[in-house]
Amino acid sequence: MDDHDIHTDEDIERLAGELHERIRELNRVIQEPPGLSQPTAVYTVLGNLAQTAFRLVQTTEHLDAFLTAELDAGRLGHDRGTDPVPTVMKAHNALARAAEQTMELGETFRRAQGALAAIHANQTTVGPSSDRDEVAAASLTNLTDHSAAPDGAAGEDFPRPIDDVLPDAPHVEQASSEPRSKPQVPPPRRER
Template sequence: MTEQESPTNEAIERLAGELHERGRALNHLLAQGPPGLTEPATAYTVLANLTQTSFRLAQTAEQIDAFLTRELDAGRLGHDRGDDPVQAVTAVHNALGQVTEQAADLGESFRRAASALAPIRAQDGGGELSPGRRTVVNLVEREDAQVGPASKDFPRTINEVLPGPAVAEDLPPELRSPPQPPHPRRGR
């Protein structure tokens, strides 16, 4: 959906369908193996994006719940069988609360997987360092590299240099706590 396009029901449905189709296409590409996925860095990026997607799905569930609550409170919802819609909307609310929790848990699991993968890198066929790493090693091993102890340039300890623990406002959204599920509504 472009920024000029107004958010219609059709546009919302199309985006949800595209999300499903993109997931299918991603799974298809990942299942193929080389020349597809060949770098741990790519796997890390995929995991990081899946982390964000999971948290966004939790937010989507919350927004659908808020919409239904707003419409119910305004008296704009009916039931196909003529029943009071409160019981059905309450059941949807409770299910979406579970979805929110599970999506947040899924996002947190993807985040942990990405964090565990972060130090992993690809090696060339014989267990040698990849070309970028080899360049760094070769520079350090050169006689004229003028490599000396870091303490000469950095006389302070790491704890003196690094700031204290980050405050929640200073953290980017992807590192903050996941959204919390709505509290179940027991009835009206």
């Protein structure tokens, strides 16, 4: 699909399902051998997770705006024949809470990423290991023993987009690196 295609509800549902599947695939490739081998990859993944969370805030706002517009236009009904306003208000309040929690999640990922900015592997390459416990123990030692870490950046090749890390990822437009204002959580609607 390009930007000029007409998108249907089915397209939107499929994209949400693909998001779920991409996270499942990310979890699988992190956990299965060879998995992660460099702390720079953790830094990159955390940055991408932060951006994903911030974009999910926008998604909740768009969903709420749609429901609000449909309710205001009188295009929503309730399966039980009752007034849809109380039910849509519950969804509105839950979406507002989800936006707040997702914003905090993004900020938490960003703080975790920032904490790792100066962390790097002591070895120039860490290949697949049959004993991943040794690699994990060495990484933990590196994280706690600051005196052993040489000066310098963790690497020139990060942050990398999540699509570079996952195999066969469809092209996804990268977000602007410019800081943007914090999305506003919509105020609660009053019942009619």
